[in-house]
Amino acid sequence: MSRVVGLAPEVALVLTAIMLFVMMPGGSRRAPLVVAVVGGIVALAAAVATLGVGDEFLYVAYRVDAFSQAVKAVVLAGMLVAAGVGGTATRPGPRAEELFFLVVAALGLAAAASLADTLALFLALEIASAAMMALAGLGIVAEGRRGWGRLVRTTLVPSALGALGLALLTGATGATRLTDVTAALAGDAAHPAALAGAALVLAGLLVRWGAAPFYAWCPWLMRDASPLVALFAGTAGWAGVGAVFVRLVLTFAPLGRPLALFLAAAAAVATLYGMLNIRPRREARCLLSYLSVVQAGLVLTALVAPGVRSAAAALVAILVVAAAQTTVMLMLAGTWAEGTERAPVDGNPTPRRPVAVSVPLVVGLLALAGLPPTAGFTARWHLLGAAWSEGWGWTASFGLAVSAALGVLVLVAVRAALARGGSGAMADPPTPARAAVIVAWVLAVLLFIFGLVPGPLDRGAEALARFVG
Amino acid sequence: MTLTYALVVAAALFALGLGSFVGRRTMLGALLAFELMMASAILAVAAITTLSGAQSAQGQVVAVVLVGAATAAGVLVLGAYLASAAGDGTAEEGAPGS
Numbered sequence: 001m002s003r004v005v006g007l008a009p010e011v012a013l014v015l016t017a018i019m020l021f022v023m024m025p026g027g028s029r030r031a032p033l034v035v036a037v038v039g040g041i042v043a044l045a046a047a048v049a050t051l052g053v054g055d056e057f058l059y060v061a062y063r064v065d066a067f068s069q070a071v072k073a074v075v076l077a078g079m080l081v082a083a084g085v086g087g088t089a090t091r092p093g094p095r096a097e098e099l100f101f102l103v104v105a106a107l108g109l110a111a112a113a114s115l116a117d118t119l120a121l122f123l124a125l126e127i128a129s130a131a132m133m134a135l136a137g138l139g140i141v142a143e144g145r146r147g148w149g150r151l152v153r154t155t156l157v158p159s160a161l162g163a164l165g166l167a168l169l170t171g172a173t174g175a176t177r178l179t180d181v182t183a184a185l186a187g188d189a190a191h192p193a194a195l196a197g198a199a200l201v202l203a204g205l206l207v208r209w210g211a212a213p214f215y216a217w218c219p220w221l222m223r224d225a226s227p228l229v230a231l232f233a234g235t236a237g238w239a240g241v242g243a244v245f246v247r248l249v250l251t252f253a254p255l256g257r258p259l260a261l262f263l264a265a266a267a268a269v270a271t272l273y274g275m276l277n278i279r280p281r282r283e284a285r286c287l288l289s290y291l292s293v294v295q296a297g298l299v300l301t302a303l304v305a306p307g308v309r310s311a312a313a314a315l316v317a318i319l320v321v322a323a324a325q326t327t328v329m330l331m332l333a334g335t336w337a338e339g340t341e342r343a344p345v346d347g348n349p350t351p352r353r354p355v356a357v358s359v360p361l362v363v364g365l366l367a368l369a370g371l372p373p374t375a376g377f378t379a380r381w382h383l384l385g386a387a388w389s390e391g392w393g394w395t396a397s398f399g400l401a402v403s404a405a406l407g408v409l410v411l412v413a414v415r416a417a418l419a420r421g422g423s424g425a426m427a428d429p430p431t432p433a434r435a436a437v438i439v440a441w442v443l444a445v446l447l448f449i450f451g452l453v454p455g456p457l458d459r460g461a462e463a464l465a466r467f468v469g
Numbered sequence: 470m471t472l473t474y475a476l477v478v479a480a481a482l483f484a485l486g487l488g489s490f491v492g493r494r495t496m497l498g499a500l501l502a503f504e505l506m507m508a509s510a511i512l513a514v515a516a517i518t519t520l521s522g523a524q525s526a527q528g529q530v531v532a533v534v535l536v537g538a539a540t541a542a543g544v545l546v547l548g549a550y551l552a553s554a555a556g557d558g559t560a561e562e563g564a565p566g567s
Contacts, residue, residue, distance in 0.1 A: 119534055126538055130545055137549055152546055153499055157490065159542060160506035163535050164483055167510045170531045171517025193476070193517060 006053040006064035008046035009072050010114075012039055013107045017100060024096035032096035036083045036103060043110075044076040060177060061117040067467035071113035071243040074322060078236025079106040081326060085435045086227035094228055098138050102232060105131035109240030118201070119176045121244065122166050129155045129208065132237065136229050158204035165200030168193045178251045186254035198252040199262050205248065206266055209241040209296050227329075234329050238292060239322040242299065246314045247468050253306040260304045264395050267304070270297030271402045278409055287413050288328060291368055294406060295321045298370075301399040302383040305390030311465035313382035316457055320367060320379040320450075323443050327364030330440040331357050331432055356437050360444035362414050367447045369410035370403050375450035375457065382458070475516030482509035496550045500543060507539035 004011075016039025023032050047069050055064045083102060087094045094102075108128025115121045133155050170176055172194035173184035185194060252259055274293030299317050302310040367376030380403055388396035432440075450457045486505035493499045511532050518528025 119531055123534065123538065126542070130542065133545065134549070149496060152496070152549070153490070156499070156503045156542065156546070157487075159538070160483070160486070160490075160503055160510070163507055163510035163538065164479075164513060167514030167531060167535065168517065171514050171521065171528060174518075174527065176527065176531070 003055055003057075006050050006055045006069075007057070008050060009043045009069070009076065009110060010107065012043035012046055013076075013103055013110060015039065016043070017103045017107060020096050020100040020103060024100060029093035029095065032099050033083065033087055033093055036087070036099040037080065039103065040076055040080040040083060040106075044073060044080060047073040047076055047110075060179075061120055062111075062114050063116045064114055065467045067243075067247075067464045068114040070464055071240060072110040074243075074319065075106055075109045075113070075236045075240045078232060078239065078322065078326065079103070081235065081330070081439060082228050082232035085330060085433065085439055086229075086231040088433065088435065094226070095138070098135055098226075098228065101131045101135035101138065102228065104128075105135060105232065106236060109236060112240060112244050116178045117176050118166055118169060118178065118181065121248075122162055125162070125205075125208065125241070125244070126159060128237075128240070129159070132233065135232075154207060158207040161200050161204030161207070165197045165202075165204060168197030169201060170197075172197060178247070182251050182254060185252065195255055195258055198255055198259065202245070202248060202252070202262070203266070205241065205245050206270070206296065206300075209238070209245055231326065231329055234288070234292070235322050235326045238325065239318055242296070242318040242322075243315070246299075246303065246311055246318070249303045250306050250311060250468050259306075260392075263300050263304045264392070267297045267300035267395065268398065270294065270300065271399070272297075275402060275405060275409075287410075288325065288332075288368075291406075291410075292321075292325065294402065295368070298380065298383055298399055298402065301392075301395050302386040304387055304392050304395055307386075307390070308462065308465045310386040310390070311468045312458070312461040313379070313386040315464055315468075316375075316461040317379040317383050319457075319461075320375045320447065323447060324364045324367035324374075324376060327360050327440045327443040327447065328368065330436040330443075331361045331364075356441075357432055360437070360440035363444040363447055364440070365410050365414050367451075369407045371407050371410070373448065373451045375447045375454065377451060378454040378458075472516060472520040475520060476513060479509045479513040479516065482506075482512065496546065500546050500550075503546075504539055504543060507535060507542075511535050511539075 016035060019035050019039070020032055023035070050064070051066050051069045051073075053064055053069070054066075056062065057064070079102060083094070083099060087099070105128045108124050108126075108131060112121055112124040112128065115124055133152055136151055169181065172191040173181050175181050175184050185198075249259075249263070271294050274290045274295075274297060277290045278287055278294070295317070299314045302313045302317070304310075363374060367374035370376045370380035380399075384396045384399045384403070387393075387399065483506050486502045486509060489502035489505065490499050493502055514528050514531045514535065518531075
């Protein structure tokens with residue numbers, strides 16, 4: 001009985017998904033939403049309550065530990081915000097089908113946090129991305145179909161890259177369990193196929209992590225996606241896939257310098273690509289899209305030297321970025337919810353925002369830029385410090401330069417976000433829903449507090465990082 | 470056939486699929502290219518586990534799972550494509566990814 005307790009979050013999610021499946025297609029919009037929110041709360045509570053549980057299932061292929069439960073808690077919190085705030089923000093509310101695919105996507109990401117087998121991990125990520133693909137396609141309006149097509153394409157590319165990588169890795173190492181893969185890579189001289197396989201698996205995951213949540217949707221689908229979809233993809237999706245990426249990097253750590261060089265090159269490509277595409281003055285959601293690509297690249301700068309310190313820095317950065325993105329998107333999603341879905345958010349003309357919206361928006365943007373006094377600054381400091389202390393000075397310097405440029409760009413966006421509207425500005429600025437404002441304020445205050453007192457967050461991440469490998 | 474030749478063929482198939490995937494404007498064309506890439510992955514795992522003589526059973530499991538994943542993804546995308554085309558009354562212009 002005690003062993004089953006560790007699986008309580010997954011059981012709660014499976015039961016919620018079954019109930020939603022039974023409800024669809026249904027006329028009522030309220031009942032499925034209540035089921036999804038209650039199921040999400042139960043699963044989140046179970047994940048938090050089982051943080052201290054350590055167990056293994058399915059012949060060591062499924063591992064429950066502090067790291068996996070913490071990742072599940074973050075994913076489920078993102079799902080709850082998406083369903084509870086994003087879902088209620090739209091009238092007449094999400095359909096049972098949308099909530100079903102939302103729960104299935106969360107279930108895939110939650111399972112991926114626990115899976116210690118490359119084959120099962122591949123399947124869990126496939127389930128999560130297929131559910132996201134269906135979820136995004138369900139709520140899309142006619143103008144967003146082009147964006148949906150791009151989302152499908154950028155979902156299929158990492159699937160193919162991951163499949164080939166998995167094939168080469170399994171063939172070269174003769175193993176699918178992460179611990180066996182690590183041992184095989186550390187043993188004899190690594191087979192070139194193993195190196196190619198690891199690089200392909202990481203490349204596929206990097207596309208899912210940095211690109212798939214936002215870039216593929218920008219500007220079409222991102223503009224036309226419902227708050228529910230955008231919030232989930234930008235928070236839970238980003239954090240869940242990022243955590244899996246960190247775990248795989250530590251698994252492949254015995255590959256040594258070739259892996260480090262691959263990660264450094266990927267970091268450079270991701271940050272440069274994101275920076276070159278940021279257009280802060282034109283569209284805030286585009287800014288967020290490309291910021292997520294840059295953030296993924298900056299996390300990679302620490303992972304060039306895989307270890308407990310870099311993993312802890314990466315986990316802190318992933319958590320802080322997810323929280324900051326949630327804060328900013330809640331304010332933007334709130335503006336979509338008031339019947340102004342197509343309104344330019346930070347373009348021209350710009351409505352003047354009330355203080356209740358401006359403060360969390362600015363705190364979230366500053367955290368994304370890595371500027372003090374937010375937790376984003378300490379997270380960035382740890383990322384670059386981890387690379388520097390391991391002898392990757394040029395990588396850390398590159399990350400520092402990117403951070404400085406990012407700070408300037410985001411400050412320009414903050415200025416645009418706070419600017420008064422011009423002559424063509426909307427007479428009544430859109431106001432986010434009250435629930436969105438409350439959650440955004442809570443997150444903004446946490447980002448501020450952990451910026452001033454980073455100790456607890458750092459210690460927690462370091463404790464979790466010991467379970468990653 | 471040696472392992473090297475098999476892997477070269479698999480790599481060539483994957484490159485061909487990726488090139489077609491990037492170049493295709495229609496969803497159906499992209500889906501076919503995706504299936505080609507998945508086939509190259511299946512060929513790679515079958516070749517490397519069979520011709521190297523180690524862990525062939527594990528390779529078969531991975532190959533079967535990849536076949537299932539490729540089929541499932543194909544069905545999902547094709548279903549969405551057909552639903553979209555039926556809703557529009559168009560097969561290409563209004564379809565996702567066009």
